[in-house]
Amino acid sequence: MMNQKFLPSLLFIITFLFFVTILQMGNGNAMPFKLIKRELPLCEDFKFITPAGGEIFNRGDQLKVSYAKGNSLVSEINSITVYYKQAGKGGEVKNLWTGSLPFESNPTAEKTVTLNIPDSVDWVTYGTDDKASTFMLRTWGRTSKGPDCVIYSREFRIDK
Numbered sequence: 001m002m003n004q005k006f007l008p009s010l011l012f013i014i015t016f017l018f019f020v021t022i023l024q025m026g027n028g029n030a031m032p033f034k035l036i037k038r039e040l041p042l043c044e045d046f047k048f049i050t051p052a053g054g055e056i057f058n059r060g061d062q063l064k065v066s067y068a069k070g071n072s073l074v075s076e077i078n079s080i081t082v083y084y085k086q087a088g089k090g091g092e093v094k095n096l097w098t099g100s101l102p103f104e105s106n107p108t109a110e111k112t113v114t115l116n117i118p119d120s121v122d123w124v125t126y127g128t129d130d131k132a133s134t135f136m137l138r139t140w141g142r143t144s145k146g147p148d149c150v151i152y153s154r155e156f157r158i159d160k
Contacts, residue, residue, distance in 0.1 A: 138151070
């Protein structure tokens with residue numbers, strides 16, 4: 001049997017250690033919380049290299065789209081979509097490509113697509129005039145560790 005004089009001291013020490021542990025966890029200094037707080041760089045620095053922005057293309061042009069993997073965990077690219085953003089609105093115009101473009105061991109990836117903009121596109125809705133409209137590309141990058149990454153290119157124009 002434990003000495004009754006020792007029991008209050010033991011209880012005080014256990015209580016003290018409990019509260020110190022709780023305070024440590026609140027500051028992020030306890031080991032389990034450091035592991036939980038660690039953020040994985042899922043999409044870090046995954047970006048378009050081209051189009052660089054400001055270019056003017058024609059409908060039907062071949063466009064070389066290139067990407068930098070950066071420090072991200074993106075393993076492959078799954079789609080390239082022409083997208084517009086005008087006056088606070090945005091939307092898909094046309095999906096140009098869907099498939100699998102792996103980064104493999106390369107820090108960059110490239111895919112050539114045709115700017116097949118449909119004749120039915122309302123150029124005034126998408127642009128500032130009826131001759132050329134402002135667009136961008138949207139791409140989905142797949143990661144093996146979690147959610148996909150979505151990025152947008154800089155704006156470019158497509159002549160009607």
